[in-house]
Amino acid sequence: MKPRPPNSTVIIKPKPKKTPPQLRLGGSADAQRQKKAQAQHARKSEAKIRVHIYRDLLALLNISERLTLDLSGHQDRFGIEWLGLARHIFSHYNADLIDIIPELQDKIMSKEGARGLPQGLYRQLLDFAGECDEFLKTTRSVHETPPDKQGADFLDACEHFKKTCNTMRQNICIFENERPPSEESFFE
Secondary structure, eight states, rough: OOOOSSOOOOOOOOOOOOOOOOOOOOHHHHHHHHHHHHHHHHHHHHHHHHHHHHHHHHHHHHHHHHOOOOOOOOOOOTTTTTTHHHHHHHHHHHHHHHHHHHHHHHHHHHHHHHHSSSSHHHHEEEEEHHHHHHHHHHHHHHHTTTHHHHHHHHHHHHHHHHHHHHHHHHHHHHHHHHHHTTTTOOOO
């Protein structure tokens, strides 16, 4: 073997890192890509608002069904009068209605709601929001009437509201059955 020369002139350089430059296609291509990303984000938020509106509608339907229960004639074996208990239940559900209805109206009338909801159904949802507002006014005015007439007026208002909620749910289900595949859904 040959000995190695003391001063070697060979210098080993490391390979340079090859990082490709950031891809830029130009002004119009970047703008198109950005618009596409924004539209995708908007579609996702629109789909979320549809799901939230449908959930609120189902919650209102559930509450209206519970408010229309007639517990006036019931009495259990322990002697508990269900009418007194029903008054507490109704006040609890009324508090829930006062929370849910304004949020639902805000969702329908918001910018995302106006853009994300289908045109044919949007008008019906606006009418439904108006009916919800009328129901809240009716429940507030019922407490100002004489006690002997409160129960009947309140039950009538609850029955009408229940029919309104059922009609709106049917309209949404009809839309879901007839919507094109490209249209967003109200269901998850």
